[in-house]
Amino acid sequence: MNPVKILVVDDEIELERLIKQRFRKKIRAKQLEFVFADNGKKALEKIKSEDSISLVLTDINMPEMDGLTLLEKLREIDDTLKAVVVSAYGDMKNIRTAMNRGACDFVTKPIDFQDLGLTIEKTLEDVKKMRDNINQLQEAQAKLVQSEKMSALGQLVAGVAHEINNPVGFIAGNIAHAEEAIADMIEHIKLYQKHYRDPVAEISENAAAIDLDYVMEDLPQLIDSMKHGSDRIKNISTSLRTFSRSDTDTTVPFNIHEGIDSTLMILKYRLKANEHRPAIEVIKDYDELLPVLCYPGQLNQVFMNLLSNAIDALDLASSNKEEKSGLSENKIVIKTRFISGKSAKDNSCYFPRVAISIKDNGPGIPPAVQERMFDHLFTTKSVGKGTGLGLYISRQIVTERHQGKIQCISHPGEGAEFIVEIPGQNTESS
Ligand SMILES: Nc1ncnc2c1ncn2[C@@H]1O[C@H](COP(=O)(O)OP(=O)(O)OP(=O)(O)O)[C@@H](O)[C@H]1O
Ligand SMILES: [Mg+2]
Incomplete structure (x- = not known):
């Protein structure tokens, strides 16, 4: 000191x-x-x-x-x-x-030097108290900024999801009717073709011009791909709503995988290939998990912070590389595991828990950064790119809100893995 x-x-x-x-x-x-x-x-x-x-x-x-x-x-x-x-x-x-x-x-x-010594000591204690108070205030302010940021994002996302939901509902609903009507019409045309094998010239000329046989074959496929498209939009809208679940005061059962998937959906644009690197491949290795009692919105915030950091690390590594081989694979592996509370060794019991690991193959984290990265406002990113709140807030959400733990395993040059563990339900016990 x-x-x-x-x-x-x-x-x-x-x-x-x-x-x-x-x-x-x-x-x-x-x-x-x-x-x-x-x-x-x-x-x-x-x-x-x-x-x-x-x-x-x-x-x-x-x-x-x-x-x-x-x-x-x-x-x-x-x-x-x-x-x-x-x-x-x-x-x-x-x-x-x-x-x-x-x-x-x-x-x-x-x-009187003894008196001076005491006065100095007492005043320095006051200074320390005052500085601690200021620090606490700054931390509270930072937390507010972050939760403000997240709730603004959440509101925006929820708003967009809501707006998409209605029109996509019309499309999906009408496609089903259109599919039926088109199938009926095609059947009807086929009846015509069966009973009037030799239509007048105008009809046969028009059939050739519009390539009727091809149209009748293609139309159902076309409808099918429209159905896929609208299903995808519906999934996006559901994901957006899952992501932006507003926080409750009490814990609620939540499907962790839905949380991760909805976060990935929000981050999809950042995973795509860009001028510096190919697309980031996300590999999911999900265990069978029961819903976990938690604060969903906050847990999604943790996934968001960890995944954003992994993408940032891969981005940074790619833009620093002098020669872009174009072959370097950017990967994020997301693994979930249920850890039963039993120890095979001595049959002692721990709390059953769920572990979520997010691992990237970026540049890794030097030991000096690892020591400080969970600190309030610690960042190695340039102004405007990082505020140094992501891991600080994530640790609080995991340890204080969920009585879990978060740890990092990283060796420089070999990527970084963040493991979050929170209390979870045993499949058999439910
Ligand atoms: N996956 C990772 N790979 C390499 N470095 C990482 C990784 N995750 C975190 N770090 C390091 O830890 C630091 C702190 O991360 P944290 O998420 O708290 O803040 P930030 O990402 O810099 O800013 P913010 O999240 O507030 O926008 C980062 O600046 C970075 O140096
Ligand atoms: Mg961050």
Whole structure:
């Protein structure tokens, strides 16, 4: 850990030597570091040039800029910076002014170093508490941004799905009637052909011109492919609605595979071939799973984050490659397994669970990144491409919301595998 940095502002040059001497143990142990300035003006310059000063200890009477003016300026620069004033006992008026200008404490001159040590300790504790609070606030804000982002996406997707649903319903419904009507008409034409083998010239000429035999053979196939098309749109719309299931306050039974498939559907456009790489092949190796009690919308968010990261990694690897062989295979393998709670070894019982593994054959993750990748706002991606929230949020959803765990296995150059485990039902026990 870096030492805590304290700026001492005093025109008594001797003070520097004294402080360094009195606090030498803490300085040597790298717990504290002192920087010095002999007036308010120089102190302001120091604050700008040195980063992460945690505390300012300032005298009041100094040339060029006194301590009271310095306090005022400090508040303008950074109102979280704590200041302690050093003043003679009798100088209550100045001490009051200093307090009104944001000083959090005072020590008296001549300096009692034991008292100074205690004051520093107490103030640094306050600084730590305040910084922790700010961090917590930032985390809460980040979570809000992410859930806002997801709920906006969810709403959009649900809206689109809803809009598609009705027209596709007409098409699908009418195709079935059209199929029947066309079959009837074809049968009817065939009856004509059977009983009027030799029609008038106009009819036979027209039959040849429109290639009647071919049309009658082709039409049912045409209808069939229209049916396939509308079925596909219906599936897309169902997937979109599955993906955007709004979160409930309680867990509900959810088919994990439907969740993964609907997420893949949303990401389909990103899996396609692009100028840097061929299409990404998704290999599914699904176990037989019962519905799992969970928060579906949030779990889909985890799949979304892990799959997006895998695609990002494959994209990055391909765009970095100098020579594009065109043959390099981009693969994402998605495996699900039910893990029964029994240990074969000693027959001891664990909670039965479901494991979902998402593995890519991208560049892998260096150990230094693995250590920090679940941290809040940690990203290696450029601005605009990554916010560093994906894994942080995913871990919270898995561990806190679902009492599960998430781990990563990756060796540089050999891709990355993320394994999510959440409590699940045993097939036999239901
Ligand atoms: N499959 C992967 N392959 C290689 N690196 C990965 C993979 N998954 C995650 N990482 C690394 O972990 C970092 C953190 O991932 P995370 O999802 O938390 O944030 P992000 O993807 O950078 O941004 P965001 O998800 O908020 O858009 C990434 O920047 C990347 O360096
Ligand atoms: Mg991500």
